[in-house]
Amino acid sequence: MTNLNLKVTSGQMLAVIGNSGCGRTTLLDIITCKDEGGKIKSGQILINGKLTTKQIVKKSVAHVLQDDQLLPHLTVRETLLFIAKLRLPRSYSEQQRQKRVEDVIAELRLRQCANTRVGNAYTRGVSGGERRRVSIAVQLLWNPGILILDEPTSGLDSFTAHNLVITLSRLARGNRLVLLSIHQPRSDIFQLFDLVLLLSSGATTYSGTAKDMVQYFSSIGYPCPRYSNPADFYVDLTSVNYRTKEEETETLERTGSLAETFREKVKDFDDFLWKVNDGNRELPPGETRANVHTTPLEKGIKIDANEVDELPKGLHQFAVLLNRHVSNDFRDLSTLLIHGIEAVLMALLIGFLYYGQGENQLSIQDTIALLFMKGSLTPFAVVLDVVAKCHSERAMLFHELEDGLYSITPYFFAKVIGELPEHIAFVVFYSVPIYWLANLNPGVDNFFLNFLLMWLVVYCSRSMALWMSALLPTLQISSFMSNAIYTASYLTGGFIIRLDTLWAVPYWISFVSFLRWGFAGLMQVQFIDLTYQVQVGNFSINIPGKQIIQNLESDTYPLYASYLVLIGISAGFLVLYYLSLRFIKQKSSQEW
């Protein structure tokens, strides 16, 4: 992008138009201080005469992205209500918030689908155009000073698009600045723009008021034919055609000369906009054409410090996020059912496989195998589910964090606590039927100790999965790595391979292997006060449970050590999860 000078005052709507690859998105990214489209080599962006910083941008600029990032199982109204609770100042009462949400719903014509779920690729929900409007509504809620929209009309039908742009221009009138990129504006939409910036491969070919554009191009020898949309015509005129080599050079030359002409024409204006009747001005000798990119955005935009301070803070954010998280999960019937059935089926299978009620008591060997299975299968199912779920939410998390909708800490706590109900239900479904069916140690204490251990082991694997999905960029890598960690922990669990034959490295790994600690704990809880009868030939020998534990070397550490270590490991994973959230950008690149 070269030589772009632009000044926009509040109350105006600027449309950046041009064919794909002309640098529209890059420009918007630069203005919103996102570092994706490259860095500004030289040049500056001013808001209210001050250089922009990320903080100012966060407080005054709302950016509507091209792809929609929304929770799929909430209805449209719920989505907006949750955002309203996070975004609107605390001084708003509940009624006012609801009023604002209803207003926005009406403004974007979402009333019909207000109670429909948002949906995504796998779940049926509102239509694509409606989802687009929900994304815009989310940003409109908080009345930002500068509203930036990337392709707001793509995917909308003409009528809705027109209405949307009318809405935007009305918003602009209310002392706001609206900046939008658009690649093919319809004639009726084009007429609504105040200012137009026509880009071609990064160079400005026109910037000025929309209604003067035709006049400008006519004055330099490209009149717009009647019955055709001036926007379409001039976008075609200034776009580079890569179809053949000759066409490419030809169109490149044309756009180059157009950009040059425009630069000559406007260099005397302080706001770099082309105006009518200025054709005959003295042109000063050529300046150096360095790669300058300056976009002084000057306006009286309110960056009202008070208002910002009143935004909901930590605890409130946490409550809203928690509520949102739980509502979204709880509505997803199919997933709930799948997980529930999965857990119950596995539990019944294992339970009946090791059926130990009545006459057929389990042998020692089978009891040990059962305890290991119970302690290692349950976590495995959780790992896969958690990684998949976190990755599906990752893009939205990234966007909302970038937006400054909430900060990491409330999100972290909301996520961790929001998962607890599901977690507890899961462990209950899984471990209680097995315990009863296999007729494990009948003591009440033992049952609760066993349950608590299961709970902790599963929680370790859950927090590990959370950490992995926050740490690594794609679903595949995350699930591979969490599988690897799980397998390492599994192999060093003390059942598959004897602990005392392990060589140094896996031996040390076994100390952080949550399955190992879980297994050792379960063994102690099971055998500590039982005596087993073993039939050898005609004799039956009583083997005290303690001896079994000793033989398997599960009693190297006291029972409470298992609990403490497991709590320590899960806390460690949670800390790592928190740090990953804090320091690693949650950009998502999903490939399925």
Add this chain to the structure above:
Amino acid sequence: MFNGSDAFYYSSCSSLCERVGPWWDMQSYYNKWTRQILRDVSFYMKSGQIMAILGNSGSGKTTLLDAISGRIGHKGTLLGEVYVNGSQLKKEQFQDCFSYVLQHDNLLPYLTVRETLTYTAMLALQKHSKEAIRKKVDSVMAELSLTHVADTVIGGRIFNGISSGERRRVSIAAQLIQDPKIILLDEPTTGLDSMTANHIVLLLSQLARKDRIVIISIHQPRSELFKIFDRIAIMSCGELIFCGNPQEMISFFDDCGYECPEHSNPFDFFVDLTSVDTRTKEREVETYSRVHAIVGAYRDCEQFQSTLEYIDSSKKSKEQQKIPFKRRETPSEICKLVVLFRRIVRNLSRNKIGIFMRLSQNLVFGLFIVLFLIRLNNDVLKGAVQDRIGVIYQCLGGASYTGLLNAVALFPALRAISDQESKDGLYQKWQMLLAYIIHILPFSILSIVIFGAVMYWTVGLNPEITRFGCFLAAILVPHLMGELLTLAVLGIVNNPTIVNAGVALLTIAGILVGSGVLRSLQEMPQVFQFISYVTYQRYSCELLVVNEFYDLQFTCGGENITNANVQCLFTNGNDFIENSYPGATSRITFDFLMLYAFVPAMIIGCIISFKIRDILVHR
């Protein structure tokens, strides 16, 4: 040469069911509502014409296309008839008469444009000679100006290939190969920039001029295109507001008192005019009555009456013309399979990451075992038995799991293509599946050999060459079964993440019940003993145990075997086998036969699952 006229007649109600409300609110959740999507739509077209269906979202454009092409399916009910050349189409004839280009391009990313079209041609027109197919492909590519990218790969999300406009044209070309006389396209310009979109519409109109009928639904066409369309249909709220040529359209709306202003796009103007604004009650009433008035005017006008007359006359006309079917010299089923197989292999051969993944995943699992175990020893007190059982268990589970990962990562893309192409009637879904299964066999074998060669000898399992062979043979089936099982489930369940978790648990359940490693087979409840006979893990595990333990001598504590203490239950491998798997040594042949019988059985299972998919996906 086919040179007739085609008439479509509709008095159509197509209804859809939807659920509203959260699931715990039972009453509203089950309170499905149906709505009529199309109402009284009738029109006709002559060959050589291109028609654009315009309308806002929700106006019924796509439903109309679905209805014409007979793809409404279970989703709703359709009352209406489609006539081609004066004869009514029967249900099974739709597929052979219309080509339908969907909004999304489903193409194999690693094939070149020429290859893509050649394989499609081979599927559709097998009986032609190679030369004829080559000519056909060349002419279609020339027709859609794809010649300059003929040998470029199509590309996917991860790597670049041809542009999106070119990709769209390849999709159209794939349909043209079959020489359809009627082509329907759902939003062919969506997602393309304006220049490319114009180019595609121009190409389509040129196609129509060559004696075809082209019907497209289009979203925001540009004003330049106004003159190109022979017929323009405007839909709103499921009703046909107007259908006729551009001149008629302008004069019709003029007569209604709505003159198109000079500096605006007539498409946009008329679509806006005929859509219902639901923002406020008053606006809704106002716009709705306007739409109603226009519909009334259209019902009375000349064009509509002549349409009805035309339809009536051609329905009654005695001379029955032939229905112009697509060119379809259906090749034999075997030939289709061969073509599909070649296509998949060609696609995979360029996918370096895919091949690498297939070959190395087992190895990674093997290296894990090696890392933790380094080397087995023969002392029972140091875990000779336990560690060996652990290795066997790990191999069994790991091999199935890698198979699962392969299928989940690579198959869904192919499944999407087979869904689409089977709807076009090119082949059946199970044929694609079978081609896929055949092409994974060599990779599976190779990957198991690599895994075995590294793992077996470093860990120090029984060092006889024949036993190594047996080990590979016994571990190959779990790997294959992991993949086949996943394919079977992918036939019924769409979401690969759910399939991943579900099948992983299923294979673990199989190990639990069948292997006898975790639960001694003799002590299991009766039911599970029976179930264990239908798990491949039972046979595989028995083979692996016998293979490893037979004639193996253990030490116990020191050198002295005779001084065995209580802790050494077994002094040699045979004792262990007799204790845990009584009689297993004599069942080796039987076990192998049973184990390998699972593969064909599971393939049949996969085919059945994809037959069920035919019913489920039929939309």
